[in-house]
Amino acid sequence: EPEVTQTPSHQVTQMGQEVILRCVPISNHLYFYWYRQILGQKVEFLVSFYNNEISEKSEIFDDQFSVERPDGSNFTLKIRSTKLEDSAMYFCASRAGTGVSNQPQHFGDGTRLSIL
């Protein structure tokens, strides 16, 4: 079964440094998402991406965050200047878009981001 893959599985970064989290969504999917989960808490929506642009973002997704789909397969989340409170598990998800509109989202294994 096709999977969403994320790299790295764990990223340790000094506060203030830039970090890029990478995702390869399922190949025929059209909608892409980033979520985060602070340890022990619920999963929170960050941003959705469709047709090469952001379709919606949450209040968490401030100017320090950006997303890109630099080629036909990768979908990246960049945090320009990391803060301690950015420490969390970051999940990428993708969803098919053709045909039935309410397709479920498929999640990757996540990247654990630790800010020191």
Next chain:
Amino acid sequence: GQQVMQIPQYQHVQEGEDFTTYCNSSTTLSNIQWYKQRPGGHPVFLIQLVKSGEVKKQKRLTFQFGEAKKNSSLHITATQTTDVGTYFCAGVRNYGGATNKLIFGTGTLLAVQP
């Protein structure tokens, strides 16, 4: 903003006992999805409910969507140790739109004692 709450936060059962988690949204939903997350794992899609009053079954799991499309429940009959994990409901408001972002509930952690 829109909130999705679940109760209980934590449930400890003996293997073979039943388990139910309840999900309540502050706003009417287009559809609701249920995910299971094992400790250290990622959310895994279980099911989606779309219609008012809908009931779906997957083996020992029964999912319901309320008539007002603001609440949902997941019931597990005769729990097994493999059922251990956190069960999240996730509401969707933008049906068919370019977003369909998931608003996750607070989750219910299920522990099953053999």
